[in-house]
Amino acid sequence: MGLTARIAGTVAGAAGIAAAGTALRVAQRRRVIGRRDGDSTQFGSLHSPAHTVIADDGVPLHVEIDEPETSGSALTVVFVHGYALNLDCWHFQRAAYRGLVRTVFYDQRSHGRSGRGSISEGTIDQLGRDLKSVIDAVVPDGPVVLVGHSMGGMTVVAFAELYPELFGEKVAGVALISTTAGGLDPSRLLFPMVPSRFGAGLTGGTVRTLARGHRAVDGVRRLGRSIATVVTDAYAFGDAVPAGYVEFVDDMxxxxxxxxxxxxxxxxxxxxxxxxxxxxxxxxxxxxxxxADKLTSVGHSRKLHSRIPGSTLVECEGAGHMVVLERHGQVNAALDQLVAAASAAAGAR
Structure with missing residues (x-):
C-alpha cells in the first residue's frame, strides 16, 4: 500500500474512532474553546513595507522594519520567530514597541513570506547565518538586541557559536524565550501538526516517510482542523486563553x-x-x-540560566509555550528591562 493510501486510511480510521466517542469529546472541547471571549485582538494586522534580504545561499528573506517616531536611542531590537510560525507571532511585542524603538521582524527561511531553502540547508546553523545576513543588511549601524522564541532562540544560540566576537560589540542584549540549547525531543513540537495517529513517538524515519507524502499529510491536517485546534490549545498554552489566540496559532x-x-x-x-x-x-x-510549557519545558530555561553568567530568569507561572501571547504583559515588561539594560551597557562602551 502506498503512503498516500495509508494516510487516507488514517482519515478512515479517525472516523472509526469518532464513532467510539473521540469526535464527540473533540467537539465538546472545541465548544469550550469557542466560548472564551473578551479579546478582539486583530492578529496579523501589524505590518510595514517589506524588505528583502538575500541569505548567503541566495534564499530571499522577508523583513519588516518599524522605525521610531522620534530620534533617540540607536538601538535596534531584532525578533526571531519559532518553528512553523511567522513574524506575526510577535503581535503584542510589536504593538508595544511600535513608534518607540527601532524593531526588525523577519520570516525565517521556508516560513511565512520568505523563500524556500534547499532541504540540505534546513539547519539551525543556517538559520544563525540568516540572522547574520539580516543584521548586516538592515542594522549596519548601532547596537542590537536579539529576541528569539523557540526555534528562534536556538537560532540566536547558533548565531552566538558562529559569531562570538559580536557579543559586547554589535550585540548588546539577548532574550531567549521558551527555548533551549539542546536535549530537545522535537516530536513533541509536532503534535499539533501531524495526523493524530502519528503524533506520539515520532522518529526521524517516520517524519521522512510522511514528508514524501507531504501533500496528503497537509490534506489530512486540513480535514482535521477541529482536532488540531484542540491539540494546539492543549500544547501551545497553559491557561484558558481566548479562542482567537488558539485559532491564530493554529492558522500559522x-x-x-x-x-x-x-x-x-x-x-x-x-x-x-x-x-x-x-x-x-x-x-x-x-x-x-x-x-507549564509542554514543548520546551522550563527545565531547559533553568539550564540556560545556569550556563549563562549574570543572566535573568523569568518564569511565567502557569503559562505554556506561546508565552509571548499568553503572558504578553509579563514578557513585555521583562523585555523593557532588558532593552533598558542593553541601552545603558551600549552607551557605557
Missing part, C-alpha cells in the same frame, strides 16, 4: 507545509550547543519561559 501552524516541518526536524533533534552559550553572559541576557 496549518499554513506551514509539512515538507518544511519535516525539513527542520533533524536539526532540532541534533541541536546541542549548551557549551557555546557562555558568551551570552558578556551582555544582558533574559531567559523567559512558562512553567
Amino acid at each position: 501552524l496549518s499554513a506551514t507545509p509539512f515538507q518544511v516541518v519535516a525539513e527542520f526536524f533533524p536539526g532540532l533533534r541534533e541541536f546541542d550547543k549548551f557549551e557555546h552559550v557562555g558568551v551570552l553572559g558578556t551582555v544582558p541576557t533574559t531567559i523567559i519561559c512558562g512553567t
Whole structure:
C-alpha cells in the first residue's frame, strides 16, 4: 500500500474512532474553546513595507522594519520567530514597541513570506547565518538586541557559536524565550501538526516517510482542523486563553507545509550547543519561559540560566509555550528591562 493510501486510511480510521466517542469529546472541547471571549485582538494586522534580504545561499528573506517616531536611542531590537510560525507571532511585542524603538521582524527561511531553502540547508546553523545576513543588511549601524522564541532562540544560540566576537560589540542584549540549547525531543513540537495517529513517538524515519507524502499529510491536517485546534490549545498554552489566540496559532501552524516541518526536524533533534552559550553572559541576557510549557519545558530555561553568567530568569507561572501571547504583559515588561539594560551597557562602551 502506498503512503498516500495509508494516510487516507488514517482519515478512515479517525472516523472509526469518532464513532467510539473521540469526535464527540473533540467537539465538546472545541465548544469550550469557542466560548472564551473578551479579546478582539486583530492578529496579523501589524505590518510595514517589506524588505528583502538575500541569505548567503541566495534564499530571499522577508523583513519588516518599524522605525521610531522620534530620534533617540540607536538601538535596534531584532525578533526571531519559532518553528512553523511567522513574524506575526510577535503581535503584542510589536504593538508595544511600535513608534518607540527601532524593531526588525523577519520570516525565517521556508516560513511565512520568505523563500524556500534547499532541504540540505534546513539547519539551525543556517538559520544563525540568516540572522547574520539580516543584521548586516538592515542594522549596519548601532547596537542590537536579539529576541528569539523557540526555534528562534536556538537560532540566536547558533548565531552566538558562529559569531562570538559580536557579543559586547554589535550585540548588546539577548532574550531567549521558551527555548533551549539542546536535549530537545522535537516530536513533541509536532503534535499539533501531524495526523493524530502519528503524533506520539515520532522518529526521524517516520517524519521522512510522511514528508514524501507531504501533500496528503497537509490534506489530512486540513480535514482535521477541529482536532488540531484542540491539540494546539492543549500544547501551545497553559491557561484558558481566548479562542482567537488558539485559532491564530493554529492558522500559522496549518499554513506551514509539512515538507518544511519535516525539513527542520533533524536539526532540532541534533541541536546541542549548551557549551557555546557562555558568551551570552558578556551582555544582558533574559531567559523567559512558562512553567507549564509542554514543548520546551522550563527545565531547559533553568539550564540556560545556569550556563549563562549574570543572566535573568523569568518564569511565567502557569503559562505554556506561546508565552509571548499568553503572558504578553509579563514578557513585555521583562523585555523593557532588558532593552533598558542593553541601552545603558551600549552607551557605557
